[in-house]
Amino acid sequence: MLEKKLSTGTGITFRKIEPYLYLAPATILVVLVFLYPIVDIIRTSLLQNNPDGIKTFGFTNYRLVFEDPVFWQALGNNGKLLLSVPILTVLSLLIAILLFEHVRGWLVYRGIIFMPYVLAVPVVGVTFGYLLGLNGIFNTLLRSAGLAFLAQNWLGSVKWVLPSISVVIIYREMGFGVVLFLARLMSLEKEILEAAAIDGANFWQKHFYVTLPQLSGVIEFFVVVELITMLSWVFAYVFVMTGGGPGFASTVMEFYIWKHAFAFRSPGIASALAVVLLMVTTLLIVLQLRLRRRSLEEGA
């Protein structure tokens, strides 16, 4: 009784600051790792080089970035990688639905198909580097199937290098999608699907009209996660498999920023590139906020 009174006595101020105490450790790290660097790159992007070595403020770095065709190419390459997200999503959904149809041995299949997600990106990259070589297994198979005309220099041709990298990313990320969708499918109520089957809906109708709408939430989650991956997390694939080439055909923004920051000694250009990339990702933030609104509604 006495204790409770005391705690309410000092409690008014404590209550007010209590949530901030919980937030404090996270805030310190976030300021250190995100906010300070963002402020700093904006400042650095405005510092321009001069012939005498003295740096002055101005927008030259941005002008140089926009004049640089490689920048546009790198940005475009990221854009092209985004195109593989729908393919990835549809494939994952398809496999998940097949597994859900109580195919014999589905647990084993799930185990195997998820495995690439456990493999390290450099491991996947190095291995596919060999498999996709001109005389690698992929082309060998094509040739022995009498499809020699389809054999390509997958990682060495300007035309095919990005699609090939996309395939490798899809290879690794698909396991995640399958497992995610399958888990959601299994939490669906059986009755709805059975009712649809009784109503005479065939396999595809059933899943298209009944299953998919139920999965919209988790699909949206997956799509956003993968969009972020394609824009912000492909450095390792590119670095290991192609080094951005041939030419600049597989140079992505991350790689180009890294090159300017750590190989070409141009912090100003690297920072301007980074700020531009930041602007582009704000588009995704808008998508994210939509996702949040949904989750808030669910939570409340």
Added chain:
Amino acid sequence: MSAKSFRVISIAVILVMLFTACGKTTPATGSTKEKVNLTFWYWAESDAPGADAWMTESVEAYKQVNPNVTINVVPQSTDTLISAFQSAVTAKSGPDIASQWATGPVLGFVWQDALVPISDYVSADEIKNWLNTNENTYNGKVWGASMYLIGIEIMYNKAMFAQAGVTPPASGRWTWDEFITACEKLKTAGITPFIAGDKDGYGGAWWFAHVGMQGLDSTDDLRQAIIGNKDFTDPHYTGWYSSLDEMVKKGYFNEDVMSLDLSQGAQAFSQGQGAMSWGTDGMIKQALTDLGADKVGVMRTPQLGAGKLADTGNATQSITFFLTKWSTHPQEAADFLVYLHTADRLTSWYQHTGVIAADARFDRNLVTDPVLKQMVEWETTGPQIWLENFLPGQLDSDADLTAGQMIFSQSGTPADAAALWQRSAETWRNQHPDELTNWKNWQQ
């Protein structure tokens, strides 16, 4: 109550962070003589297989003589050689001894004030024995130590030549037309005339350094285009791409040139998959082992250009070992580099790698194979320039390597390649006005 538990958590979090922060501190142990720890960022294995094993042996041997000096060798990777050291320079901390490719890359870091000249720590009497020090001489100082010399020439498969009825040049060097005629004969006989790898871009860079150089009159000739006084689109600089393009179009290269790295291309030659390839001394040695001692011959690169450099050799020290500005033991570091130039180490170097040491005291009689002997003679006679060393790093990466890939992958025309050089040079000049000043002032 709550405040107390909160404190416990906070302390736990801090402890975790402290624990991880204190993970790897090496205790300083007192000893009779001052202990010196030197870190050496080392690159050579890719040029000269066996170089790593030699360095391990040398460090062990040095430890016997100087028990107080510990040398921690960190092998570097080609892909990140420049970026790793650039990071160290930005951090103003890193190795005591580092490696960079000679001339342009080394001077780039000299201008960033990241090096101390080795000639301040090593006597002129010693340095005069080192070969090719001119590659890193700037402002009257020598900035790094050479270790070995490599040049590239064309190695060829004698059996394939015989099969296609091609006779190697009696003078050791073909004209370009003779070269093309030979390629055509080989092609007709169903043999891949020239086998190479350009996935990493270095195949094309070697064409530039070797064939591109022939049209130029001096390294300063190249510098004039770099600093913008001349145009790279001038055929004087980039006309040779048409000849390369023609070779690609006629199918004189292996089909998978774009899925092999440079060294894999040389390996394919050793496997008997093509009649000719670029070869360094080490690659030729490997081919002699794989194909048989009497199966491989060498010739000089056919003459395409008519510039004053058309006859110049291309032997270079390739990599330079130098002392960093922030090292607290530059003298000890320099002493170790001098030790690497002692007679015993030079001999051991050759035995491990088959590449000659860049030192006048190196015993050339160790080279017994006639093919390799011929290479050594070319590499040590007359002026030698590795043209790629005279490019700013960004231009090398964005123009030199990329333009070669453009031609090999047939994704661009020779005119596109020339335009890429011009555009990349302009980009570099705009982005690095301060570096440009250094290049303008650099008297070659």
Added chain:
Amino acid sequence: MKTPKSLRRIRTLLASIPNQIVLILFSILSIYPVYYMAVTAFKTRPDWLHNQFGLPNPFTFQNITDALIKGEIPLWFGNSLIVTVASLVVTTVVSALAAYAIARFRFPGRAFYFNMMIALMVIPPAVLILPLFVLMVNINLINKLPSVIIIYSGLLIPFSVYLLVSFFRSLPPELFDAASIDGCNNLDMFWRISLPLSTPALVTLIVVNALFVWNELLIALVFLQDQSQKTLMPGLTLFKGHFTVNEPLIMAGTLIATIPMILLYLFGQRLFVEGLVAGAVK
């Protein structure tokens, strides 16, 4: 009319054949690269050059021993382990606390804070590395494991907070009311209610974050240049750059790096797969 039971079973079996074929195909695709890595690692170099896809002939352990000696793979492996565990501990504790505050309290700035976390989820790390590099140099953490531990912990906070907030919110409020009547304060409720009931979400988070940290290349490459401090991913990448022409040796290195992950996966598959989705699907 009724179909006999056995006939119906045969019919469903027949109907599932196309599905089986598709699944078998995808399974082969999934497993082939691992198979390739495994067989290549035990080949001699001359064997590999002539026999890229078959079984090793002769069979050799030389590459594995060479990779262990030349590559310092055990050391890199240990570093990766330290970095992964430390980053996970820090980020999980810190994010859970923050998520709890957002889910349980009403305070000025709450919505802003949560929005900020969501916005930060999409920031590419490549944007941040240059200033962080200079910062780590200034506080003398460059080339030391704590530098990447701090960065990874920070990078993972937004996603972790996001995931945990939605999970914490889904917990029944009655529980907290009851606990409050019993005299529990907020921190007690955090420990006794929110955390234990969120085990699925926490497992998901740990799995996803562990895979991220374990696989990260860019930051590890930039911040850990010292050989003794390298983690597995940059170590392997540079290992590849160093022995370009010895493919079996490279494959041996990647195999050594992969085996523990595959073992971990095989033994913990259920926890792993189910944990991965438990939080996200909710």
